[in-house]
Amino acid sequence: MTALLMALPGAEQFAGHLRGRLGCEAGALLVHQFPDGETCPQLTPAVADRDVILVAALNQPDHKIMALYLCACVARELGARSVGLVAPYLPYMRQDASFAPGQGVTARHVARLLSGCFDWLVTVDPHLHRFHAMSELYPIATEVVPAAPKIAGWIAAYVERPVLVGPDEESEQWVGQVAAAVGCPYTVLRKVRSGDREVSVSLPPATVLAGCTPVLVDDIISTARTMIAATQQLKAAGGAAPVCIGVHALFADTAYADLKAAGAGRIVSCDTVPHVSNEIGMSAPIAAAVARMLAAAA
Template identity: 55%
Template sequence: MMSVLFPLPGNEAFAASVSTAMACELGDMETRLFPDGESYVRLLTPVKDRDVALLCTLHKPDDKLIRLYLAASTARELGARSVGLIAPYLAYMRQDSHFKSGEGAASKHMGRFLSGAFDWLVTVDPHLHRHHSLDEIYSVPTKVVQSAPMIAAWIRENVSRPVIVGPDAESEQWAAKVASAVGCSHAILKKTRYGDRDVEVTAPETGGWENMTPVIVDDIASTGKTMIAAIRHLRAAGIAPPVCIAVHGVFADGAIEEMRAAGAGRILSCNSIVHPSNCIALEEAVAVAAAEFLPRFSAAA
C-alpha cells in the first residue's frame, strides 16, 4: 500500500509539496481542542498496514507536541506499520548542556520523548553545537537535510560579488559550506553573549570588501541580536547593507524591524518555519531524505 503523509495544522502547504515529490498519499487529519483545553486528534485517512509520516515544524513547540504525540500514538493504535516524523525545524536543541545550577539538558530529554513516539526522524540543519550528530541525542534513525546547497543557489542567482559572513563561531559550519558552494570567500565574527538579548561581536578584517555584498548566514534567527550586532559592525566599517539569511527564521519580538533599523539590506529565510521572509524552498530536499524511510509502496504492493 502507498505510504501516507499527514500534516499537522499549519504544515499543509509544505506537506503537499513533499507528498507530490514522493508520490505518496497526503493524509487528512482532524484536530481541535476540547472546552477544557485538551487536544482531540482523528486520522481520517486509513493507516492500517501502511508506512506513515507526520510533518510538523516545531516552531513554538509546546503548542504542538501533545497533538504530535497523540497523532503518532493513534497511528500505531490503528495498525500503522511504521510512524516517522518530518520536522523541518527541530526544537529544544539549544539547551544542550547545564549552563546554570538546576538546569537540565533539554535536548536530550526531548530526544528521548520523540524517540519513544517515532521510528525515524528527518529534519533540516539542527542546532548541533556540543553534539556532533543527532545520534548522540536520538535513539531512532535520523536524516539531516543540509540547506547550504539551496542557500548557495539563491545567492548565485541574486547577489553579485558576495562574501559570506558567519556572525559567530557556531555559524561557521553553515557559512563555510555556503561559501564553498557559491565559490566565494567567507569570514567569521567573534561573539560574546551576555544574555538572550545582549550580544557583542567583533568584526573581521574587512579590507577589500568595498565593492562586495556581505551575506550574513546563520542557522537560527530568534531575537536577531546576533545578526543585529554583525550588521552594525559591518555598516560602521562602511560596508554595503548586508543580505541576511536564516535557515530557520523565528524572528521573534520585532527582530525583523530591529535588523532593518540596524542597516540590513534584504532579510530572508528558508521555509522550515512559515514566515513572510521565506524565499528558499526545502521541500524537494526533505522529500529525498524522507524517501529513505517512507517508501512509495510496501513490498507487497
C-alpha cells in the same frame, strides 16, 4: 500501498509540496481541542498497515509537541505499519548542556519523547554543537538534510560579488561550506553574549568587504540580536547593506522588524518555518530523504 502523509496545523503548505514530490496519499488530520485544553486527534482515512508521515512546523513548540505526540501514538494504536516525522525545524536542540545550576539537558528529554512514538525523523540543520550527531540523542533512524547547497544556489543566483560573514565562531564551519559551494570568500565575527537579548560582535576586516556585498548567514534567527549587531558592525565598517540569511526563521517578537530597522538590505530564510522571509525551498531534498526512509522501512 502508498504512504499516507498528514500535516499538523501550520504545516499544510509544506506538506503539500512534499506530497507533490513523493506521490503520497493525502490524509486528513483533525486535531480537536476540548474546552479544557485537552487534545484529541482524528486520522482519516484508516491508517492500518500504512506507512504514515506526519509533517510538523515546530516553531513555538510547547503547545504543538503534545498534539504531535498524541497524533503519532494514535497512528500506532490504529495499526500504522510505520510512523515517521518530518520536522524541518527541530526545537529543543540548543539546550544541549546545563548552563546554570538547577538546569537540565532538555534536548535529551525531547529526543526521548519523540523517539518513543516515531520510527524515523527527517529534519534540516538541527543545532548540533555539543552533540555532533543526531544518534547521540535519537536512537531512531534520522537523516539531517543540509540547507547549505540550497542557500549557496540562492546566493549565486541573486547576490553580486558576495562575501559571506558568519556572525559567530560556531558558524565558521557551516559558513565555510556555503562559501566553498558559492566560490566566494568568507569571514567570521567574534561574538560576546551578555544575555538573551544583549550581544556584541567584532568588527570585520575592511579588506575582506571591499567592493563586495556582505551576506550574513546563520542557522537560527530567534531574537536576531546577533544578526542586528553584525549588521550594525558591517555598516560601521563602511560596507554595503548586508543580505541576511537564516535557515530557521523563528523571529521572536519584533525581531524581524528590528533587523530591518538595523539596516539589513534583504532578509531571506529557508521555508523550514513559515515566515514572510521564506525564499529558499527545502521540499526537494527533504522529499528525497523521506523516500530513503520509506525504502528502508519497506
